[in-house]
Amino acid sequence: MTVVEHTRAWSFAPGTAPRVHVLHENPEWFPPFESAFRAADVPFQEVLLTDGSLDLDAEPAPGVYWSRLSASAHTREHRFTKEYTRAVVAWLEGWGRRVVGGSHVVELEVSKVAQHALLRRHGFDVPRTLAVFGRQELGVRARELAAPFITKHNQGGKGLGVRRFDTHEEFDAYVASAEFEEPADGITLLQEYLRSAQPFITRAEFVGGRFVYAVRVDTSAGSFELCPADACEVPTSGQTLEACVVDGPQGLFTLREEITADTPLVKRYEELLRGAGIEIAGIEFLETADGRTVTYDINTNTNYNPAVEAVAPRSGPGEIARYLGDLLRAETHPR
Secondary structure, X not given: OEEEOOOOOOOOOOOXXXXXXXXXXXXXXXXXXXXXXXXXXXOEEEEEOOOOOOOOOOOOOOEEEEEOOOOXXXXXXXXXXXXXXXXXXXXXXXXXXXXXXXXXXXXXHOOHHHHHHHHHHOOOOOOOEEEEEOOOOHHHHHOOOOOOEEEEEOOOOOOOOOEEEOOHHHHHHHHHOOOOOOOOOOEEEXXXXXXXXXXXXXXXXXXXXXXXXXXXXXXXXXXXXXXXXXXXXXXXXXXXXXXXXXOOOOOOEEEOXXXXXXXXXXXXXXXXXXXXXOOEEEEEEEEEOOOOEEEEEEEOOOOOOHHHHXXXXXXXXXXXXXXXXXXXXXXXXXX
């Protein structure tokens, strides 16, 4: 583990001042959170889970731990970060440390199958989805879906494995070709292709299990329908998906002001998060041309768009800093 020091110097060991420890692997995503922690005067430290070691019999440093594991870590040459995170979080929980994004959330982040199951269990409309292990049954199971249909990787993020296929024969050729994208966990999802009523999807942000704001993601530039969290375009005819960045083209991300904390769907999402013990998340849904509201993604490693942040009534990173700061104070000065 690589420890990145901020504010007062300290070490990843007991006997040091309590603070918020941020477990992650991608420093490029961290500046908005660093600024928010500093603005809120919350002591913090980055712990990069890309290599290192751990003494399982040593007590962890005091404070609150926040896991920002990303399902796409392996695309940044951090192939084993998911396993490192599992180990570190198990160690922390074994010592009774307060972990935001604990072991149950880690497993949800790396499995769209688990997300689908959780959403269905709570009564949400979800896309018809088949999980296929390996290649052998892909062509046969794909024929249970009408064309067009899409594929995605179970261990996703960054639009991994998301493609649209207009015929089953086209899909057969792709599966048999060298272009086939092998999922990190060997699980390919086959999913119905849903047509949106208007060219956008919505991402609702939550901190501490409570609604912060909703983002409208414009998809009019292409054939997007059920893209994962990065809100990218789903390509046609088996073309590959280019990953979008969080601060994409101006106007792609806008605040959806009509969705508030009083919106019935938002209240249902809050109930789901509360019941599942998920404290920080972005939930994505699509309003279809035939009148459905389909929820298809729970992203527990949320990032925030600067253009939306500039006009939103509350800041996502700011709410996270406040929430984690409150938890830290509660841990440090229990009643």
